Amino acid sequence: MTTHRRNELLSDAAVVDWRRVDTVVLDMDGTLLDLHFDDFFWGEYLPRCFAEREGLDLASARRRMRPWFEAVEGTLDWYCLDHWQQRLGLDLLALKRQVADRIAVLPHVPEFLARVNASGRRLVLATNAHPASLELKLARTGIGEYFDRLISSHEFGAAKESSLFWQRLCQREAVDAGRTLFVDDSPRVLRSARDFGVGQVLAMCAPDSIGTRREVSGFTGIDDFRAITCLLPGQTPARDGERN
Numbered sequence: 001m002t003t004h005r006r007n008e009l010l011s012d013a014a015v016v017d018w019r020r021v022d023t024v025v026l027d028m029d030g031t032l033l034d035l036h037f038d039d040f041f042w043g044e045y046l047p048r049c050f051a052e053r054e055g056l057d058l059a060s061a062r063r064r065m066r067p068w069f070e071a072v073e074g075t076l077d078w079y080c081l082d083h084w085q086q087r088l089g090l091d092l093l094a095l096k097r098q099v100a101d102r103i104a105v106l107p108h109v110p111e112f113l114a115r116v117n118a119s120g121r122r123l124v125l126a127t128n129a130h131p132a133s134l135e136l137k138l139a140r141t142g143i144g145e146y147f148d149r150l151i152s153s154h155e156f157g158a159a160k161e162s163s164l165f166w167q168r169l170c171q172r173e174a175v176d177a178g179r180t181l182f183v184d185d186s187p188r189v190l191r192s193a194r195d196f197g198v199g200q201v202l203a204m205c206a207p208d209s210i211g212t213r214r215e216v217s218g219f220t221g222i223d224d225f226r227a228i229t230c231l232l233p234g235q236t237p238a239r240d241g242e243r244n
């Protein structure tokens, strides 16, 4: 089945009930931005830089780094540039800047963001990315201009995988969880949002431009934002000829 056809079917099934949405909360990496950058940075570039610095071959460097990553998976430290700077003795932000030309917006994202703006709904970006990473990515892509609020979970002292994050989001930002739509590509984060009581939760199934497709068990998924953009109130559904 083609992506277009799949999106049409999803649209037909009305994956989002926009009448019950006041606030749209969106993840950044793998939802709005191409996850290829992060996969490349953490999986290739950083191990290579660490190997060089330590005088190790790449496989040995990866072996040494693996337990450090496993120890903090799902916590803020996993996403924290300061934590890794201390652990690896490398300036992560400087390294990210060296490969920042790989930071890219996923297809159909700006159209969706503009339409949410036009519909009058509140638009919030909620990312586990460190504030310095967030700043770098916003400077590269310009997507920040669409949002009413940009939140790094570091600011709340809890990763999105934790219910504490959602509690703080609702309390501090006066967000009504039940009338919120949330989109993310991480199964753990999606579960955390649903368990907390976020009204509508969607999985991004195509987080990178390489074509890796990941269904998230138990969640309705979209391949890109066209499936829900065309149903935003006040907008007419796009016809095939208008898509691309």
Ligand SMILES: [Mg+2]
Pocket: 027, 028, 029, 030, 031, 184, 185, 186
């Ligand atoms: Mg993500």
